[in-house]
Amino acid sequence: MAQTENPWSLLGPEGLQLSGRITAQATHEIKNCLAIIHENAGLTGDLIAMAERRGEPLDPARLAKLAMRIDEQVERANGVVQNLNRFAHLPDAPLAELDMAEHVALACALHRRPAVLAQVALEPGPAEGRLQSDPQLFHALVSRALRRALAAPGPDKRLTLSARPDGAGGVEVRVVGLDPAADHPAPDAAEQALRDALGAEWRVAGGDIIINVHPLAAPARA
Amino acid sequence: MSEKILLVDDEPQFLEALSDRLDARGISVTAQTSAERALELAKDKAFDAIVLDLQMPGMDGIETLRELKKLRPELQVIFLTGHASVDKGIEAMKLGAMDFLEKPADIDALMEKIHKASARKMVLMEERCREKIQNLLAEKGW
Numbered sequence: 535m536a537q538t539e540n541p542w543s544l545l546g547p548e549g550l551q552l553s554g555r556i557t558a559q560a561t562h563e564i565k566n567c568l569a570i571i572h573e574n575a576g577l578t579g580d581l582i583a584m585a586e587r588r589g590e591p592l593d594p595a596r597l598a599k600l601a602m603r604i605d606e607q608v609e610r611a612n613g614v615v616q617n618l619n620r621f622a623h624l625p626d627a628p629l630a631e632l633d634m635a636e637h638v639a640l641a642c643a644l645h646r647r648p649a650v651l652a653q654v655a656l657e658p659g660p661a662e663g664r665l666q667s668d669p670q671l672f673h674a675l676v677s678r679a680l681r682r683a684l685a686a687p688g689p690d691k692r693l694t695l696s697a698r699p700d701g702a703g704g705v706e707v708r709v710v711g712l713d714p715a716a717d718h719p720a721p722d723a724a725e726q727a728l729r730d731a732l733g734a735e736w737r738v739a740g741g742d743i744i745i746n747v748h749p750l751a752a753p754a755r756a
Numbered sequence: 757m758s759e760k761i762l763l764v765d766d767e768p769q770f771l772e773a774l775s776d777r778l779d780a781r782g783i784s785v786t787a788q789t790s791a792e793r794a795l796e797l798a799k800d801k802a803f804d805a806i807v808l809d810l811q812m813p814g815m816d817g818i819e820t821l822r823e824l825k826k827l828r829p830e831l832q833v834i835f836l837t838g839h840a841s842v843d844k845g846i847e848a849m850k851l852g853a854m855d856f857l858e859k860p861a862d863i864d865a866l867m868e869k870i871h872k873a874s875a876r877k878m879v880l881m882e883e884r885c886r887e888k889i890q891n892l893l894a895e896k897g898w
């Protein structure tokens with residue numbers, strides 16, 4: 535497997551674009567949560583003002599429902615922020631042991647909004663094993679696979695991302711649920727460089743993208 | 757007479773809360789989570805304004821605006837979006853959107869825009885009526 539000495543030359547634009555995309559999606563979702571919180575808080579204020587004007591008692595059940603809605607959206611926004619934070623910390627170490635269960639879940643969470651916009655259900659499937667790799671490059675490659683899949687889902691419009699050990703220290707990452715008739719163009723230079731840096735072999739079988747990622751013995755980044 | 761608006765957003769909780777607030781302010785609200793269904797409603801019902809989210813699953817706000825303008829050119833569309841960007845704003849205005857508000861939006865600012873939209877629609881409808889009458893008069897030679 536080839537190891538690129540200067541991965542920043544390949545990751546630079548790719549990483550920036552991925553960061554931009556993930557941040558834009560996350561902030562849009564946080565805005566939606568804030569909008570719901572704002573309207574429910576505003577409605578609470580409206581109900582209180584109306585009750586004062588009319589001298590009528592407030593409906594506790596209605597207020598409880600509004601309070602619950604606000605709580606739900608705070609929790610939702612907090613989830614988005616936590617995932618964004620995990621994503622932001624991916625570059626902290628150029629080499630780390632990646633727990634596949636954790637990283638498959640993170641990849642799915644980070645692509646939740648594009649999946650919703652594409653009207654595709656994206657879910658984490660079984661994910662086992664650990665992989666010694668570059669966390670940022672790993673997610674960049676998985677993101678490439680997920681974006682291809684979201685652009686060409688099968689008739690079910692359901693995609694699953696899973697991972698399992700390949701028996702040689704690496705993992706097999708699989709995106710299941712693509713349209714078997716979809717076109718799979720050759721990777722561009724950035725994607726090929728990503729694959730090379732990670733020691734990843736990418737193939738397509740039916741409606742699946744299968745990526746065998748080998749463990750890195752040393753950081754791909756200088 | 758209260759203004760009638762169609763509110764379109766893919767977040768049901770947002771729709772519910774904003775609908776209640778506008779209703780309390782005398783606006784008659786029809787709420788929809790899907791752009792496709794909103795287009796069907798716009799075909800059959802007369803709304804003074806449509807308050808529309810920019811980024812939605814399936815048909816997005818810009819595409820919806822294009823289709824709405826084909827159906828009812830006099831319809832006033834206000835974008836209410838968490839994804840405000842200058843480019844999108846310009847694109848929306850070029851396609852005929854009346855205005856653009858970023859979420860979370862101030863309810864009073866939104867109300868003002870709805871009143872403005874209703875007034876503008878009335879002016880456009882009156883102009884169309886006048887044109888029709890003039891054409892009819894010209895046709896009949898009266």
